[in-house]
Amino acid sequence: MGITSKPVVFAVLAAVVILIGTTVTVFIPLFMPSTQPVSPYIKPYTAVEQEGRDIYMREGCNNCHTQTVRPLRTEVLRYGEYSKPEEFAYDRPFLWGSRRTGPDLNRVGGKYPDSWHYKHTAHPQSMFEKSNMPPYGWLAKNRLDTGYSFKKTSTLGYGYAESEVQQQIDQYRETVTSASYPSKESRNQVTPPELQNELTEMDALIAYLQKLGRDVKNMEARK
Amino acid sequence: MNEAGYNYRVVRGFAFSALFWLVIGLVVGLWIAFEMFNPALNLSPWLSFGRLRVVHTNGLGLGFGLAAIFSTSYYILQRLTRTPLLFPRLAQAHLYLFNTAIALAAISLFAGMNTTREYGELEWPLDIVVVIFWVMFAINVFGTLIKRKEKQMYISLWYIISMTVAIAILYIVNNLEVPINLFKSYTLFSGANDANVEWWYAHNIVGFIFTVPILAMFYYFLPKSTGLPIYSHRLSIVSFWALNFAYLWTGAHHLMLTPLPEWIQTVAMAFSIFLIAPSWGSVVNGYYTLQGNWDQMRTNYLTKFFIAGITFYGLQTLQGPLQGLRTLNAFFHYTDWVVGHVHMGTMGWVTMIISASFYYMIPRINNTELYSVKLANTHFWLILVGQFTWTITMWIAGIQQGAMWKATNPDGSLMYNFLDTVTSLYPYYKLRFVAGVIYFIGILVFAWNLIMTVRKQPNQSEA
Numbered sequence: 189m190g191i192t193s194k195p196v197v198f199a200v201l202a203a204v205v206i207l208i209g210t211t212v213t214v215f216i217p218l219f220m221p222s223t224q225p226v227s228p229y230i231k232p233y234t235a236v237e238q239e240g241r242d243i244y245m246r247e248g249c250n251n252c253h254t255q256t257v258r259p260l261r262t263e264v265l266r267y268g269e270y271s272k273p274e275e276f277a278y279d280r281p282f283l284w285g286s287r288r289t290g291p292d293l294n295r296v297g298g299k300y301p302d303s304w305h306y307k308h309t310a311h312p313q314s315m316f317e318k319s320n321m322p323p324y325g326w327l328a329k330n331r332l333d334t335g336y337s338f339k340k341t342s343t344l345g346y347g348y349a350e351s352e353v354q355q356q357i358d359q360y361r362e363t364v365t366s367a368s369y370p371s372k373e374s375r376n377q378v379t380p381p382e383l384q385n386e387l388t389e390m391d392a393l394i395a396y397l398q399k400l401g402r403d404v405k406n407m408e409a410r411k
Numbered sequence: 412m413n414e415a416g417y418n419y420r421v422v423r424g425f426a427f428s429a430l431f432w433l434v435i436g437l438v439v440g441l442w443i444a445f446e447m448f449n450p451a452l453n454l455s456p457w458l459s460f461g462r463l464r465v466v467h468t469n470g471l472g473l474g475f476g477l478a479a480i481f482s483t484s485y486y487i488l489q490r491l492t493r494t495p496l497l498f499p500r501l502a503q504a505h506l507y508l509f510n511t512a513i514a515l516a517a518i519s520l521f522a523g524m525n526t527t528r529e530y531g532e533l534e535w536p537l538d539i540v541v542v543i544f545w546v547m548f549a550i551n552v553f554g555t556l557i558k559r560k561e562k563q564m565y566i567s568l569w570y571i572i573s574m575t576v577a578i579a580i581l582y583i584v585n586n587l588e589v590p591i592n593l594f595k596s597y598t599l600f601s602g603a604n605d606a607n608v609e610w611w612y613a614h615n616i617v618g619f620i621f622t623v624p625i626l627a628m629f630y631y632f633l634p635k636s637t638g639l640p641i642y643s644h645r646l647s648i649v650s651f652w653a654l655n656f657a658y659l660w661t662g663a664h665h666l667m668l669t670p671l672p673e674w675i676q677t678v679a680m681a682f683s684i685f686l687i688a689p690s691w692g693s694v695v696n697g698y699y700t701l702q703g704n705w706d707q708m709r710t711n712y713l714t715k716f717f718i719a720g721i722t723f724y725g726l727q728t729l730q731g732p733l734q735g736l737r738t739l740n741a742f743f744h745y746t747d748w749v750v751g752h753v754h755m756g757t758m759g760w761v762t763m764i765i766s767a768s769f770y771y772m773i774p775r776i777n778n779t780e781l782y783s784v785k786l787a788n789t790h791f792w793l794i795l796v797g798q799f800t801w802t803i804t805m806w807i808a809g810i811q812q813g814a815m816w817k818a819t820n821p822d823g824s825l826m827y828n829f830l831d832t833v834t835s836l837y838p839y840y841k842l843r844f845v846a847g848v849i850y851f852i853g854i855l856v857f858a859w860n861l862i863m864t865v866r867k868q869p870n871q872s873e874a
Contacts, residue, residue: 196557
């Protein structure tokens, strides 16, 4: 056979063969609006939530937690309404995951108060003795770095002005540090005194977790 | 040096790099296997499961897998073209750059620089280094092929060519990202599109790293080790093109029942089933090659590595498509079943074939004999028993967890809370750890055997 004595022709042909399936199932869908629809109910992450999302990625939470509820009866019973494509329009990257060592988190927002998350994230075993989740108490000991927050949200196309980003950060700091914050006690238990008036990585992570599945509830309510 | 002037230095360099990263990757693997039932081992941020898991997958996939592929590819390339590497110094630079990149990759993943795109977690500066060393490799592959003395390209060379082309396309498209700073970037794609691109990549990186080049080794080293020609040339042609065509359609079987458009999932499902045919083309070709010579399973220590390896490949390529069926996927996805599936491929098929290829290749390039066939047999049985125990344990764990997730009371409410489904798996996780230790001992025997082989005095006469 002639082709096996022509390496360059062989390589070109191999590339063509490889690109057929790639084009049909990956490249073309990129340009079809139906692959990633958008909804006015789904809002982008705030700067703090985005920082929390980056910490979620940094710690590889996606290795144990999925973020997609499948349209199966027991799954909807366990986690809530199944995932809709519109929810992920701002997710760069997607964090659907591939293994559920821990439960799915796509509908975790609003399910528990912040205090629950402070306690659980810092010491999972204090709430569930036999849980195998790693403790993340040290996140409360790290001051949140917001140096790139504006650059991040503008790269992701969230459309916030620099002042808005600063306002979001200040506002969230005020929320979690105010005397009337309902989860103040558990926050102070895990946050060292010198950081109790600052934003920590733990604060941002929890802000992100509380955002998960929140907007889509409004979308579903209006249907 | 040898008569023909073949460059074996880089072959040896990559082979021992592979062994090094294999041992490191397995130590990390054992560590996280222990964390699965005892979280006390999450001693510091750098040792927490979420970070270590990617060190494990990248260390073994990129570190061990790629190094073994480069080693055997450089060897096969020179032998089958009967031509020394066109750019030996470029190949040597490739070796140094590769090991530097893997070391930096490990450190950056420990430090949490993680794009979270499975099997493509490295941040953008390292992505660029990966592309550079891939181009260095490709230049030698195509340069040597163009200058070759042997006119016909044998099957193994086809597989090396298609790997070189496919990985370049996959890696570049999947890693299109916008940098924020040196350590952080965001992908160009969002949501469902991102998932589709990523699983197209992740599925095919498995295809073109853990299948295609391993088949190149299989088609070259099986006839070499057994002295038997490949059963059917025609079957190998059909399998080759069908495999290369069909593989790229199937990524979305990792995204069954997610918000990805249903048609993409269904197309992936159909092509996954089709993929059984070309995969088994190679399995059948391997088995029939031994026709009438099955006594070699007893008499030739290398034969059993190849036959066990191709058998696991056959099982893997049957199990994979079945898991991709929507109904079965609804049960198995996200459980430990899939973890078992992956490890049959890597611990069974990939490692068995690489082991035998090294056992054939290393003594020859050092003009000596293997240090100990007895140790090679010990290695075989340890990794076989270790792998079998490991994967079967995870399949059972997966079935149990899948069933517990689905179990309901007569009134329709859920029977188990999530934590129950996790803690019920701890006995399996403990057994899996023990199986991993058995496997690891087998790998240490492997490494020891090869180290002692290259330390032996070479034979006086040219082999």
